[in-house]
Amino acid sequence: MKRLLTYLGFAIIGIGIGGYSALAMAGLLPGDRRTGGSIEIKKWYGDFAMGSEDASPYFRARIARHGLLALANTEAVYFTRTVDDSGRPFTEGCSYLLSGGTMPAQWWSVTLYDAENFLPDNTDNALSFDASRAEAQGNDNGAWSAIISAEQPGEDGGWISSKAAGNFDLTFRLYVPDDGVLEQPEEMIEAPSVERLACAGGAS
């Protein structure tokens, strides 16, 4: 009987360790914000194996959890970041300046998601900034900018609402990337910067 209990105890420990390590390594634990990726451009992380059979089992599981139905890289590439330019995690309590220029793709967008990988629960109708809004700003050199904040900063200008987002992240999509993007992403993509402006309560 004692021998049987020993086996049972060790079996439970083995299953527990195996299960937990799988969930952790595949990004399946609650609150895991690591989207991961082999490519890093200015704190934006992406992996061009997304959506394809070439993805490793761990990455495929992570994408199933955090980005199900993602397109393969010939149609779209995705980058995600969870921190501002100085490396501090994004939070609803702070405002940020998102800015960039011309992107090497037919269409692009930056969208805000909450910790559960969903659009945050607000009715601001301002959860994304895309190429059409950048074009509407009409800058000759293609430069554009938008504010990320819980309250609308003004009637004019780009805005992404972080209301009810808690600790959020941003996903940068490039649809129909230009030739060369898949081979030389770091050289081709001038990824948007995200500068922290101010925080509620006067935190710096």
Place this chain on the structure above:
Amino acid sequence: MKRLIGPLAASMVLGLATHFGIVHYAPSFIMDRAYTMLGERGTAVHAFNLAPQMRPDTQSVVRPSPDLAYSACRFDLSAATNGVRVKMAAYDAYSSLSFFDAETNNFRTVRGEGEQREVFLFPPWLSDQTNAAPSKKGIILIRRLAPTDEDYARVVEAAKGDVCEAIKDKA
């Protein structure tokens, strides 16, 4: 100590089996849940359903883009042994027709480029078919660029021409 060799070995074997089992089956498990959930929200098998504009209260799959309009069709080739015919109606902005297997792989994508597109999807056991799906079940998704209410209204009209249907007779 010798008495623990057996339990330790069993623990390691079970741990590794659990680890690789979870990693291996997680994508198909999550995909199966998404397949079922889409059905519960009105997407029939072999019929396109245009989702409402992507908003916090209408989203159903993780990380939807609020700038895109999504039409989804679930396919089940065990109920369509002759295959499935898919048509994406023309749309005058970005559009794509993409196919996802039960392992979450995007195994085919056709870009609209303003034209109507038609694709046939055949069962995986018809290995001589170049358009054979890797799995019996999966999801077909049309994305159309629609950042504004006006754009979405145009998608509503375009989507009326989308087709996802089981082929009744062999070609």
